[in-house]
Amino acid sequence: MDCIFCKIIAGEIPAVKVLDEELVLAFMDINPSSRGHMLVTPKKHAENIFEISESDLAAVIKAVKRCATAVKEALKAEGVTVLQLNGKASDQIVPHLHIHIIPRWENDGLPVSNWEMKPGDMEEIKGIARKVKEHIPPSS
Ligand code: AMP
Ligand code: ZN
Numbered sequence: 001m002d003c004i005f006c007k008i009i010a011g012e013i014p015a016v017k018v019l020d021e022e023l024v025l026a027f028m029d030i031n032p033s034s035r036g037h038m039l040v041t042p043k044k045h046a047e048n049i050f051e052i053s054e055s056d057l058a059a060v061i062k063a064v065k066r067c068a069t070a071v072k073e074a075l076k077a078e079g080v081t082v083l084q085l086n087g088k089a090s091d092q093i094v095p096h097l098h099i100h101i102i103p104r105w106e107n108d109g110l111p112v113s114n115w116e117m118k119p120g121d122m123e124e125i126k127g128i129a130r131k132v133k134e135h136i137p138p139s140s
Helices: 004-009 054-075 122-134
Strands: 017-020 024-028 038-042 079-083 099-104
Touching (some): 017 054, 054 079
Antiparallel strands (some): 017 024, 079 099
């Protein structure tokens, strides 16, 4: 499979690794949006949140907590944005699930979390919540 992150995991192309464990690899993003920007991936290929098993995702998010804690301490970050994209429409570029850990500082102005806070229509919000509840799959 022609997947760049699978190649990193297989050691075929280099990466600056931060955490290398049985199910999970964390490495530095080579186009960092802030100092310390890193990615956490499952070693088993899964394109996105819809494809990954709950157990692999659990391993990934546990590693995210540890890496986020580590980078926050290491760089004295004032906050950390945790971000994960699914599909081209959400701007996912690399089709191997990864969670971004982006250290943040007051007034760093990064355009990752500052969407306009405009009150929504509560009836519409409740209707959407009802529909979503009907579609929640059983835990596996
Ligand atoms: P996205 O798929 O939009 O969530 O983002 C993919 C991320 O992977 C981008 O932030 C890239 O900078 C990063 N990236 C792509 N190739 C590499 C690589 N070889 N090593 C480290 N990071 C990479
Ligand atoms: Zn892959």
